[in-house]
Amino acid sequence: MADHHPENNGDTSPHEEFVQYQNGNAGVHVENSNESGYRHYNDLYSHHDSQYSPSAYLPSNEIVDLSKHDRETVIEESPNQRYAKLNTVLGKGAYKVVYKAIDREEGYEVAWNCFQTTKAEFNDLSQEIKILKQVRHPNIINFHDCWYKDAEFIFVTELMTSGTLREYIRKLSLPNMKIVKRWSRQILKGLIYLHSHNPPIIHRDIKCDNIFINGAHGEVKIGDMGTAKMKLGKKYTVIGTPEFMAPEMYEEKGYNEKVDIYAFGMCLLEMVTGEYPYGECKNAAQIYKKVSQAIKPESLKKVQDPKILDLINNCLAPENERYTAQQIMDHPFLTVEPEVVLMTADETKTQLTLQVVFKGMDKLSVKFEFNVERDTAEEVVNEMIEEQVLQDNYQQLITHEINRILRDINKQTNEADPNKEEHKAPWPSQPGTPPFHVGMSPHLTPHKSSHGPSPTPINLDRDSPNGTIAHTSSYPAQSQPAQPVMPNESPRKNSISGSGPEWIQDYEDALPVKEYPDETPIEQFVRDTALAINRDSEKANDWSRKLKNQDIMTVGDLRALMDEDWGQIGLTVFALRALKNALHVAKSKS
Numbered sequence: 001m002a003d004h005h006p007e008n009n010g011d012t013s014p015h016e017e018f019v020q021y022q023n024g025n026a027g028v029h030v031e032n033s034n035e036s037g038y039r040h041y042n043d044l045y046s047h048h049d050s051q052y053s054p055s056a057y058l059p060s061n062e063i064v065d066l067s068k069h070d071r072e073t074v075i076e077e078s079p080n081q082r083y084a085k086l087n088t089v090l091g092k093g094a095y096k097v098v099y100k101a102i103d104r105e106e107g108y109e110v111a112w113n114c115f116q117t118t119k120a121e122f123n124d125l126s127q128e129i130k131i132l133k134q135v136r137h138p139n140i141i142n143f144h145d146c147w148y149k150d151a152e153f154i155f156v157t158e159l160m161t162s163g164t165l166r167e168y169i170r171k172l173s174l175p176n177m178k179i180v181k182r183w184s185r186q187i188l189k190g191l192i193y194l195h196s197h198n199p200p201i202i203h204r205d206i207k208c209d210n211i212f213i214n215g216a217h218g219e220v221k222i223g224d225m226g227t228a229k230m231k232l233g234k235k236y237t238v239i240g241t242p243e244f245m246a247p248e249m250y251e252e253k254g255y256n257e258k259v260d261i262y263a264f265g266m267c268l269l270e271m272v273t274g275e276y277p278y279g280e281c282k283n284a285a286q287i288y289k290k291v292s293q294a295i296k297p298e299s300l301k302k303v304q305d306p307k308i309l310d311l312i313n314n315c316l317a318p319e320n321e322r323y324t325a326q327q328i329m330d331h332p333f334l335t336v337e338p339e340v341v342l343m344t345a346d347e348t349k350t351q352l353t354l355q356v357v358f359k360g361m362d363k364l365s366v367k368f369e370f371n372v373e374r375d376t377a378e379e380v381v382n383e384m385i386e387e388q389v390l391q392d393n394y395q396q397l398i399t400h401e402i403n404r405i406l407r408d409i410n411k412q413t414n415e416a417d418p419n420k421e422e423h424k425a426p427w428p429s430q431p432g433t434p435p436f437h438v439g440m441s442p443h444l445t446p447h448k449s450s451h452g453p454s455p456t457p458i459n460l461d462r463d464s465p466n467g468t469i470a471h472t473s474s475y476p477a478q479s480q481p482a483q484p485v486m487p488n489e490s491p492r493k494n495s496i497s498g499s500g501p502e503w504i505q506d507y508e509d510a511l512p513v514k515e516y517p518d519e520t521p522i523e524q525f526v527r528d529t530a531l532a533i534n535r536d537s538e539k540a541n542d543w544s545r546k547l548k549n550q551d552i553m554t555v556g557d558l559r560a561l562m563d564e565d566w567g568q569i570g571l572t573v574f575a576l577r578a579l580k581n582a583l584h585v586a587k588s589k590s
C-alpha cells in the first residue's frame with residue numbers, strides 16, 4: 001500500500017515500542033532494531049511489495065525463540081475493562097495497528113484495532129458502527145466493541161489465527177482448486193449476506209489481505225469491515241485499493257454493491273495465478289488508465305480453465321452486466337455436483353439405504369431408504385424435493401443416479417451364480433445394521449409404504465448462516481463414503497443431524513417435548529413440529545391444510561386416526577413420520 005499512501009514512509013509510530021510481531025500462528029516475531037537490537041519492521045516495506053503484509057518480509061532464515069523474550073503482558077484496558085490489550089502486535093497495515101487482546105468476560109483472544117483519526121471523524125461513524133455491531137455472519141469477522149481515546153478509534157474484533165489469503169498465497173504457493181472453491185464459496189456467502197441488507201452493506205475494500213483464515217478447519221472470513229469510510233477521510237488515499245477497484249469507483253458518479261463483486265473477481269484471479277492483479281503497472285495512475293480503458297490484468301491471460309475464466313470475466317464486466325454474489329455462487333465453477341451412493345442393502349437387495357452426497361467442500365448429505373419393489377427413483381426424488389431436503393435443480397441428476405444404482409444391482413443379481421450359496425455384494429454391505437427407519441417409531445408404520453423414502457437431511461455445515469438443510473461432513477471431498485457420514489462436531493440445536501440410529505435420537509430431541517392436549521388446534525401442533533425439523537411456515541401451512549381437508553382440526557382428531565387412515569391424508573411419508581413421531585415423542589418425553 002505504501003505506493004499509494006506516500007505518507008506511510010516508515011516514520012516511527014507510537015506503536016513501535018512494542019516488541020512482538022506475531023505472524024499468524026507461526027510463533028515468529030520481528031524485533032525492532034532501535035530497542036534491544038530489535039528490527040524496525042517498517043523498514044521492511046519497499047516498493048510494490050509493500051502491498052503485502054509485513055510478515056511476507058521476514059527473512060526466511062530468521063527464527064526467533066519467543067521463550068527468550070518478554071512474555072505477553074497487559075498494557076491497556078478498555079473503558080469498560082472487559083478487554084485487555086496485550087503487548088503482542090498481530091499486524092500493521094497502512095492505517096491501523098492490530099494487537100492481541102483478551103475478552104475477560106468470555107475468555108477469548110480478540111483483536112484490538114487502533115486506527116488514528118479525529119474525534120469528529122469518529123463521531124461521523126456512528127451510523128456505520130451501529131450497522132457493524134449488527135453484522136453477524138460466520139464468514140465475516142465479528143465486531144465486538146469500539147470507543148475513542150487519545151486520537152484513536154479503537155475497535156475490538158474477532159481474532160483470526162492463520163493469517164490472510166495473501167499471506168497464504170505468498171508463503172504456501174498456489175492453493176489447489178479445491179481450496180480456491182472452498183474459499184470462494186465462503187467469501188461469497190459473506191458477500192451475499194452483506195448485500196442482502198436493505199440498503200445493501202458494501203464492503204468497498206475486498207482484497208486477499210482483507211480475507212482472513214481461521215484455525216485448523218480453514219474457515220475464511222471477510223475482515224476490515226467498515227474501515228473504508230474512515231480511510232476515505234484520510235487525505236492521502238483513495239478509498240479501496242487501486243488494483244481491486246471497479247471502474248465506477250474511480251468515476252465519482254456513485255456505485256453500488258457490485259464493486260465488491262469486481263474486487264472478488266480480482267481476488268479469484270490472484271488465488272488462481274498467485275499474482276497480484278496489474279502487477280505489470282508501476283503505480284496507481286497506470287492502473288487507473290488500464291481500468292478506465294477496460295484493459296484487464298495481464299495475469300488473466302494465464303488462466304486456462306474456461307469455467308474460471310468465465311467467472312472472473314463476469315466479475316470484471318461493466319457494472320450493469322456484472323453478476324450478483326448469488327449468481328457467482330451458482331456459477332458452474334462453484335456448484336457442487338451430487339452423487340448417490342449405496343450405503344447398505346439387505347440380503348435380498350430389496351431394501352436399500354442410499355445417500356445423496358455432494359462432493360466438494362460444501363456438502364449436503366441426504367440419506368434415505370429405498371424399497372426396490374415399491375419405490376421408484378422419480379417418486380423418491382420428487383418427495384425429497386417436495387419436502388425441501390433437495391433443491392429441484394438436482395431432480396434429473398439424482399433420479400439418474402438412483403436408476404444407475406438399481407441397474408447395477410440388477411446386473412449383479414443376474415450375473416450371480418444361482419448355484420452359489422452366497423455371493424458378496426459389490427457395495428460395502430453392513431450386515432447387522434438395522435433397517436433405517438428415519439425418525440419413525442417402530443410401531444407406527446405409515447400406511448403408504450412400509451419402507452418408503454425417508455429423506456434425512458444432515459445438517460453439519462460450519463458456515464451455513466441459517467442452519468437449514470446443509471451440509472459439511474467429515475470425510476475428505478474426493479473420497480467415497482463407504483460408511484455412513486457422521487457429524488464431526490456437535491449439531492445445532494433444533495437441527496437434524498447425524499445418521500443412522502443416532503439421527504433418530506437427534507431428531508426426536510428436536511421435536512416438541514410437551515404433551516399436547518386433545519383440543520390443541522392442529523395448526524399449532526403442525527407448526528411446532530415443522531419448526532423443530534427445520535421446515536418453513538409454508539410447509540407447515542401445507543400440512544395443516546391437508547389435515548383440515550380430512551376434517552382433522554385438533555390433536556385429538558389426529559390421535560383418533562387408525563393407522564390405515566393416515567395414508568389417506570395426502571401427506572408425504574416424511575411428513576407423516578414427523579407428525580406421528582411428534583405425537584409419540586411428546587408422549588414418551590412427558
Ligand SMILES: Nc1ncnc2c1ncn2[C@@H]1O[C@H](COP(=O)(O)OP(=O)(O)OP(=O)(O)O)[C@@H](O)[C@H]1O
Binds near residue numbers: 001091141160163224
Ligand atoms: N482480526 C484480526 N486477527 C488477526 N490479525 C489481524 C486481524 N486484523 C488485522 N490483523 C493483522 O493486522 C494486519 C493489518 O491489518 P489491516 O491490513 O486490516 O490494516 P489496514 O491498515 O486497515 O489495512 P490496509 O493496509 O490493507 O489498508 C493484517 O495484515 C493482519 O496481519
